Amino acid sequence: MKQIIKHRGILTVFLGAAPGVGKTYTMLEAAHQRLNEGYDVAVAWVETHGMPETERLLEGLPQLPARFGNLQGKISPEMDIDVILKRKPKLVLVDELAHANIPGSRHVRRFQDVEELLTAGINVYTTLNIQHIESLNDIVAQITGVIVKETVPDRILEKADSVQLIDIPPEELLKRLKEGKVYVPPQTEQAMRKFFRTGNINALREMSLRFTASRVDKDMSEYMHEHKIEGPWPAAGRVMVCVSASPFSAQLIRAAHRLASGIQAELVAVHIETPARRFPLGDRERDRVTRNMRLAEDLGAKPLTIVGENLVQEIIEVACVQNVSAIVIGKPQHSRLWELWHGSLVDKLIRNSDGINIYVIRGAAEQDPDTCIRTTPKEEGFNWSQYIGGLTMTILATLFSLFFEEKMGLLNIALLYQLPVIMSAFWWGRWPSYFTALCGLAAFDFLFVPPTWTFTVADIQYLWSFIIFLIMAFVIGGRTELLRSEAASARQRERSTRALYQFSREIAGIIDLELISQELVKQAAETVGRSVVVMLPDNSGQLSIRAESYSGIARNKKTPQKTIEMAAADWSFKHGQLAGRSTDTLSDAMYLYIPLKTTDNIVGVLGVHVKERNVLPEEKRLIDAWTGLAAIAVERVKLAEQARGASLLLESDRLRTALFNSISHELRTPLSSIIGSVSTLVEAEDMYSKAARRELLETIQDGAARMERIVANLLDTARLESGMMQLKIDWCDIEDIIGTSLNRLRETTKRYALTVNVAPALPMLKADCVLLEQVLINIIDNAMKYSPHDSEILIRAEPKDGTVVISVSDNGVGIPEEDLSKVFDKFYRIQQPKHVSGTGLGLSICKGIIEAHGGLIWAERRPSRGTTIRFQVPVVEEVVIPERMVK
Template sequence: MRPPEENRPDPDELLSRIGAEDTKPRGKFKIFFGMAAGVGKTFEMLRDAQKEKSEGKDVWIGYLETHNRRETEKQAEGLPIIPRKRSKYKSVDLEEMDLDSILEKKPDLVLVDELAHTNVPGSRHPKRYQDVLEILDHGIDVYSTLNVQHLESRAGIVEEISGAPVMERIPDSILELADEVELIDLVPDDLVKRLKEGKIYPTDKVPQALHSFFRVPNLTALRELSLNYTSKLVDRELSRLEPTKDPKISDKILVAISASPRAADLIRYAKRISFGLKCPWVAVHVDEGESYSAEEKELLRENLHLARELGAEILNSSDKDPVSGIIKAVHRTKATHVVIGRSGKGRLSRIFRGGSFIDKLSEEAGDFQILLAPTIIPKEKIAISNIPFLRRTRSKPIQYFLSFLALLAVTSFNLLLNTFAGYWSIGLIYLFFIMFVSLFVGRGPVVIISALSAIFWNFLFIPPKFTFYIEKLEDWMMFGTYFILAIILGVLTTRLKDKEEDLQTGEEALSGLYRLSISLSKIHSLDEIASVAVETIRETFHCQVLLLLTDSDSLLNRSPHPKSDFIPDSKEFALAAWTFQNRKPSGKDTDTVPLSIGLYLPLLTQGGCFGVVGLNLDTRTSLELEEENLLFSILNQISLAIERIQLLGIRANAKLAEESEKFYSALFNSVSHDFRTPLTVIRGSLDLLETGLSEKEKSDLYSEVRIAYKKLDRLVSDLLDMSRLETGRLKLDLQWEDPADLVNETIRISEYEKGEHSLGSKMDENLPLVRMDRRLMIQVLVHLLQNAFMHAGKKCNIIIRASVPKDHLLLTVEDDGIGILKGQEEKIFEKFTKGSSSEHGTGLGLSICRGLVEAQGGKIWAENRQEGGARFLIRIPVLTFPPLEDSIV
């Protein structure tokens, strides 16, 4: 049942911490470890904290349980306390550690007592050690306390020793994660003395504790467990510091787990072995292709989760033979030890199965040892679920009822047919009916109707009728054969149907992944990837989907993608933001707010986190193991596709930067000579002016300086105009201008550069006014004249023509020189294009001309004259004549 809304985390507290990824290093973790309550773990933790505070650290108490012990309370004096967070569960007021306040305050060191504590349902994390891990991720040091019985791998042993169940447990990997583990040891007799003095429990609970958990033999065994575990921790640390001195570094443990309640004991035993050998371990599940019930699926999920929590590598294998599957896993992981459990099957079962599982595994060739877990296994009881034909059959009652009705209908038909056909033919009809029914129901109904059909056939049709007695030997043989064939055919047909359904399910999953990969490979935009991702997840898992992607600053976008149909409230969105920040799943069926309605998963690759996908699981059951694997595969493909798009963008930017670098390199190389030439003329002329020269010589030098200055000014203007054209920042000053004035002004400006060329103009009479930018059009004509002066040849005639045919102004600059190379009429308008490589200039003039003309809505092109020479034509639209002034009414 979901807790009330007020018990869920405040979204404002979560969202206030969502931002750029924190680069602060992980905090240091110290655990005060003991054999039982009352040995002094909390006292020692407080004493060390007081020492840290005296050295200038900011130390706060996040959660402290003194159990009204005076010496413990006295030791805590002077340490500031973060108030606990109050919540209500089932009408009961409860207090818990305020995780958000700790993260907001960010002390140097925080004290968190009772590491194995279970939080109130509705908290962000089910267990307190998960809160501690989040505190450490934010760079805050943590001191905490723990008893040996709370370790997952030792909890079963403690239960056997003390006879009391251990409800609160934590994975061993949490203790192995600690930077320091300090053993708080106490002699059992001294601990019993402290108990009798009332320093551990209230006086009224002391007698019960002395006769149950706190008996000296129990405490001695617990002390041995804690000492043994701590010594192995020290040994592992030494092995880590000096790995070359560890002779068992190449060992690896493999444990086979299944949907069995005994698998948890195997997992804990394998963890203890791997911890003792200081080697990694693997948990393998062999899928035999048989369907599991909901209870078995949940148990398998819990076993896999337990193995993952204890630090195992999870491996899934598919094989009809579990022994063959384990051998393949051994070769794949290079395991040196295989942990298996004892079998509770009887001798008869082992005979029919060709030997026990241990016998079959030991007969296989391989360089590994078999470790038999020392667990007490109860003898297997004979049950319907253990019968080979009925194993894992989960047919609904309606299937039994409808199968029985169908059997009655077929029997009625056979009674009518009995007058025409013999009882052997009726037996064949029953066989056909059983094979047909097995296509629609499970094994249980098939076996039941097979037995009932045999009974009906015998009682109603085999002579003597209406008795169970059979006279003839051949009828006995026929009846026995029928009974066996009916069951075998029905069960085999059902099994083939189950296999077909499993294969179809697997094929659909593979086909879906293949279609998704093909679709993603053809997509080249982030929005298309997001659309495909949302639609694929929605259709595959039949639930609403939320997609949040990162923005340009690599922060989580607050707005869901438009294709999202799951729009969470502020509290659910806070979970999605937490997932993005911590790169971990959150929400339903996870360790972070498991009672939420949504499941939130990060889109992760080695390149980072690109967003969060949320699934609304409020209206459907939790995801099964196969669905989880499929979902992670889909998310992996989506993440890689998003990363590919981002890499393509980075590549495009890099290519653009490279092209830009080439552009500027070519530009500077091109203009370097054109800059240096006028500057050299100016510098040389100034040097000569300092010497004694006649007035005529000075006048000539002034003229050269003026010409050089104009060339330099024009070159700078060209570069600025090209920059404005490239960036779209060119502003037009459109006015009504006289084309004749425009041509005359151009000739006047260019007169000093014509050299030996002749320059003239021809214009129609009564030219209309044209709306254009006078400055830019003069610049265009000047560029065209300079181009003719440079490329036409020597002593050419250059003419500017102006006319208004139809609805446009036509400006022409033509010469009678060498003309344009064939095929280059269009290319000469491209940037950095020159007539030949030996010619000077930037190659920007004609490119600037085209840009300036097109900016005014015109067109420019070049062609060769039939009589020789080149011609450049400019067409500017003439839309209307200038309006007259409004008359005064």
């Protein structure tokens, strides 16, 4: 289980209005100051552009080596993030935050490298120009006429701990440019013509000043909140932007972000899928929606995707639920005639807004950026069988009409030709239905409309009938296909919901990671329709594949065993972020890797194969649902394992405490008697008679025997618990075992009346004679402890149902009924008014030995007084014994 990193490095951004204002120079000066203060500073990447002043400032600063990659056929240097993470300085300098890395790098963009460094706890100094901020991209394009392709999400600057504005007057900047202090001379003239014009510089300078001012205002507001300083706060509200597949939807998102930032409100990005617009969307439009929603997320918006019938109604309902104070929509580019026919979306929203401000933004279509993932729509072949089927149904309707022409009439015949149209639309879609309608109209005109056998129409009223027929066919075909598509979508959603429910129900009682992983990939692959792999960490923390499903993909080709696949999965696991295909991190991988993330932990990685197309929003929601369920299931298993480990640790601690208390007491008594007797014999041997000395020696012998039994019980318990006890199987005579046991206890048994009753012709046993002797000794010793002196102890042995039953009965106080099943537990002692010595291990050892022989042991209350403990051992040629216990 991977713990999410809590410590984060400090990010300082040196912001400028344009290149050449001195951002890198100021950053290097600050680095020298930190180095003089004793900071561990390292330069990861600084672009000097050949400027001597900048190169001189680099002297004296530790510089990390770069890596080299292939850029358009040339070997180019690039910042090596692995070297930085290995060196891990306290402060690292990374120039040009908006830079795009060369192909083959871990991340597509440099700001992603900086995010990883910050996550690793490394402080970062970096530089950025105002035109590279994502939300200002379209404004910069309008001002300068230059489209900046390398941009940085606003969230990077919002999370920055410090933003320092580096500003110089436009005249000084132009002077530096002419002197060759910004670009090398061949680039200077072109830069001055296109970008470095006085108007452009002033506009960019104003934008940087406003941006920094808003940053300062935000910091001040946070300070007032933290210190509970009262003031006039802006009313809390939300700005909602409507996201669609429109080419200029990205401009709406940026405009909405600027509006939300200006009024200090939260931004909500909503994409509404209506049945009339959802199904015709192709891969290009879906990809654009996905890209626009991702842009909104990068700008800090809360993304929402809603499915509804009425676009205006859904927008207003979402706005009311989300407490939206302003809605940003794009100005429609439809013609006036189209709006008169369909109605104006803007007018409908304004009429139904009820106090919500409506901002209508007009934008120009943007060129779709060239992403690292190219989406190509699946080419569907022309299915002639659908059109032939429609034609066949039309022919059948024609034959039927010809046969019953006199009885049906023209009206009923015309209605009959609508049936093939409806069936074609229901089975195959709108275009086969339109073809069927044309065929039916031609057959109706040629065969039934006078003059027959010609396409000429004698009466003009039939022309109106033809037009109405075509309109009805068009409406019926389109609506039928729409219903068919909605039914298919509903079935897909129902199948997805059922699969999620079934998976959550089936894993509810499973605590095996392997079973959960197998069930996850099976259900997820069937629902998503893609190959799925689950990777979980092993004991060393390294990811390994636990389960995989291929959904028809060749196993030897798509298994994520290559370096790029494992690197992407490992990066996703370590950083808790998406990686692989359709992301900006290690996007050359064939799988999209999603971390299985819970509240505080990352428990694994789910990989989804992405071949030609990007992951769609609906698929993304399904994948998120699966990863959420899988993460909860995996963490539940790991928590259960931790709970079991904690329980075992607690039980072990309890047993250790009980063992210590019991052993310390039980060993102290015989040890004290031995020490006392030995001291007496050593110090005053001449004062005692021979009989007294013998009594002292017998006390020593008895104490030593007791200590021997205690140590033997401890060793036997340890061997039973560890599984190291091995049985030495041989033929055993029960009479010999009883006799040997009583001989070892002869000194103790003198104080009791022993009665031994062994049935005649008792069969031999195939068992471990030494261990059975130990069992009998422990049971007899236990009987003597709880029986008064001179009382009878009865030992019996008799055959019964293919076993030999041996019992030991005493006349003690007896065992309470509720304790009969507990006396064989470790350290369990019956509460007695009179203290009885013992560790509580003897009967527990007896149970382990007898069960190892395949027998049973139990305790019974005697009818009059006392307790009987019986055990039985099977009489068979081959005793069924666990292999680990057989020597």
